[in-house]
Amino acid sequence: MARTFAEKALARAAGLADARVGQIVDARPDCVLSHDNTAPIWKTFKQLGVDKVRYPERLRITLDHAVPAPTTQHAQNHAEVRRFVAEQGVRHFWEAGRGICHQVLSEEAAVLPGQTIVGSDSHTTHYGWLGAFGAGIGRSEVAALWATGELWMRVPETLRITLTGHLRPGATAKDFCLKMIGDLGQDGGLYASIEFGGPGVAGLSLESRMVLPNMMAEFGAKNAYLPPDAAVFDYLRARLLARDARWRAEGGPGIAGVDALCTTLEEIALYPDPDAAVLAEHVYDLRAIEPMVARPHRVDNVQPVSAVKGTPIQQAFLGTCTNGRLEDFEAALAVLRGRRVARGTRLLVIPASSEVLAEAMRRGWINDFIDAGAVIGVPGCGPCMGNHMGVPAIGEATISTANRNFRGRMGTRDSDIYLASPAVVAASAIAGAIADPADV
Amino acid sequence: MQITGQVWKYGDDVNTDVIFPGKYTYTLQPAEFAKHALEDLDPTFAGAVKVDDIIVAGRNFGCGSSREQAAVCIRQSGVRVIVAKSFGRIFFRNCVNNGVLPLVSADAVDAAEKGDTLSADLDTGTLTLTDAQGAVRTFPFPPLSPSVMAIIEAGGLIRMLRRKLGTEHLPMPEIKFAGE
Numbered sequence: 001m002a003r004t005f006a007e008k009a010l011a012r013a014a015g016l017a018d019a020r021v022g023q024i025v026d027a028r029p030d031c032v033l034s035h036d037n038t039a040p041i042w043k044t045f046k047q048l049g050v051d052k053v054r055y056p057e058r059l060r061i062t063l064d065h066a067v068p069a070p071t072t073q074h075a076q077n078h079a080e081v082r083r084f085v086a087e088q089g090v091r092h093f094w095e096a097g098r099g100i101c102h103q104v105l106s107e108e109a110a111v112l113p114g115q116t117i118v119g120s121d122s123h124t125t126h127y128g129w130l131g132a133f134g135a136g137i138g139r140s141e142v143a144a145l146w147a148t149g150e151l152w153m154r155v156p157e158t159l160r161i162t163l164t165g166h167l168r169p170g171a172t173a174k175d176f177c178l179k180m181i182g183d184l185g186q187d188g189g190l191y192a193s194i195e196f197g198g199p200g201v202a203g204l205s206l207e208s209r210m211v212l213p214n215m216m217a218e219f220g221a222k223n224a225y226l227p228p229d230a231a232v233f234d235y236l237r238a239r240l241l242a243r244d245a246r247w248r249a250e251g252g253p254g255i256a257g258v259d260a261l262c263t264t265l266e267e268i269a270l271y272p273d274p275d276a277a278v279l280a281e282h283v284y285d286l287r288a289i290e291p292m293v294a295r296p297h298r299v300d301n302v303q304p305v306s307a308v309k310g311t312p313i314q315q316a317f318l319g320t321c322t323n324g325r326l327e328d329f330e331a332a333l334a335v336l337r338g339r340r341v342a343r344g345t346r347l348l349v350i351p352a353s354s355e356v357l358a359e360a361m362r363r364g365w366i367n368d369f370i371d372a373g374a375v376i377g378v379p380g381c382g383p384c385m386g387n388h389m390g391v392p393a394i395g396e397a398t399i400s401t402a403n404r405n406f407r408g409r410m411g412t413r414d415s416d417i418y419l420a421s422p423a424v425v426a427a428s429a430i431a432g433a434i435a436d437p438a439d440v
Numbered sequence: 441m442q443i444t445g446q447v448w449k450y451g452d453d454v455n456t457d458v459i460f461p462g463k464y465t466y467t468l469q470p471a472e473f474a475k476h477a478l479e480d481l482d483p484t485f486a487g488a489v490k491v492d493d494i495i496v497a498g499r500n501f502g503c504g505s506s507r508e509q510a511a512v513c514i515r516q517s518g519v520r521v522i523v524a525k526s527f528g529r530i531f532f533r534n535c536v537n538n539g540v541l542p543l544v545s546a547d548a549v550d551a552a553e554k555g556d557t558l559s560a561d562l563d564t565g566t567l568t569l570t571d572a573q574g575a576v577r578t579f580p581f582p583p584l585s586p587s588v589m590a591i592i593e594a595g596g597l598i599r600m601l602r603r604k605l606g607t608e609h610l611p612m613p614e615i616k617f618a619g620e
Contacts, residue, residue: 024587036466047598049607066466073467122506122530138508138534140597152587186453187500191529220503222529385462406457406504408480
């Protein structure tokens, strides 16, 4: 019988031979993600009267949403998370400064193909880039999972997005996502599993592939999936071995069964059957994608950059789990080198992880950013959801590589947020107004 | 079970950032959530909402961030029913897990105006709308699944789990909901 990725993944997570669309299953997720919100979840967990987390090895915890702590309250919150991690023996914990949860868990191969990860973060859809089923849930549900290891999930309908062709120079995976969400609406994928496929997927770099399922949270999706290939398996293998070596060097045990894990990645990967029933299929030719901008205050309020160029901006933000990686920095620097950020405009650059920061430094890119007049921030979420490090003033406009431009998102209700690719953000920083990289 | 209250009417794609701004997510204590409910959408809501009032909205209500405080702050303000054309999926789960009923009826949404009286009857699956002139109309809504209703009837996921785990007798320094 033909099955979608979501049907196969949730059947596996629930220990069932089969699962069908609409079925409610008791899933036992392989990984449970939380971040700075681990502390309030612990409070809820304590109300259950359970002392120990049932499967502490399944937890994945980072500190990333407000790091380093900007206020005493945030610092108290972080201290509470560290206490929880120590008390419950959570090994998959990454400290403030290591980076944004979705980037870090990817770099650490802490989620694998065919696995299910749920997290108290709406962008948990991210892990579809490596062929995992990732879905956001609420804090109470994370507390319940800590206690029982189980959560009810409905097997979602599937929307198939078939990609053909290659992106042209200057067009990015971000532009494609904005175009698609603009076409189909920000509830166009509501409750659905988004299955990407087609010959266009293989032509996308791994970093570009990460953008797609990340952005599908803005499409209403439950999860999003790309078929993993040899490039994904090689990436994960190298990173499993690196973490295993590091854990052992730190004096503890390595990753249990790491060699077997490395040889079975291809076997545990799940692929949808081509004739599985889907709600609809949309075909996009990547050759037709051009730089796009989402205007305030909706992610589906999308126009080509040519239609909004000249709009004044005071802040440009390059970073986040959507676009804070090396290829994003490379694209921005291709525009920025030899130029300066416009007077009256500021450019914030925040690497998605310490690994991105370290490699960008080795390549001399951080100096290049500073030479262009940029401000460099600590790896983490930065001002994306308005906690700190780049909150706009009233009446200001920001152009950002983030995934969300809702009113007040960056901490100030009366301010505008435009979303675009790294190159468009860089060009706009130089111009002091929204600009097409082709024009600067 | 029947819940009756005044309508607060909003449009499509109301996101969780305007329901509960992100800047509060790690700093605000639960007792203060209700004061900030819908703060960046409708600054008049938190001060004027009454117990059992009903929020009526368009498509994709509660889209965006997974922050559970968006559902909790609404529940704390006394609202137990939201009627929308559709819901953001994480927000839908968060509503259920905090004892808020997310009901779907596009016709009721189109008909309702701010200040109308709306009544949700869970036993018959009917919404009854009374407008300012006293005209009465009814709209059916599809029933919620048994697993969802079990959580609602228990008063939310944590209370249901406490019952299952036999830990109901333990103290629960929980959030106090208006009207409870």
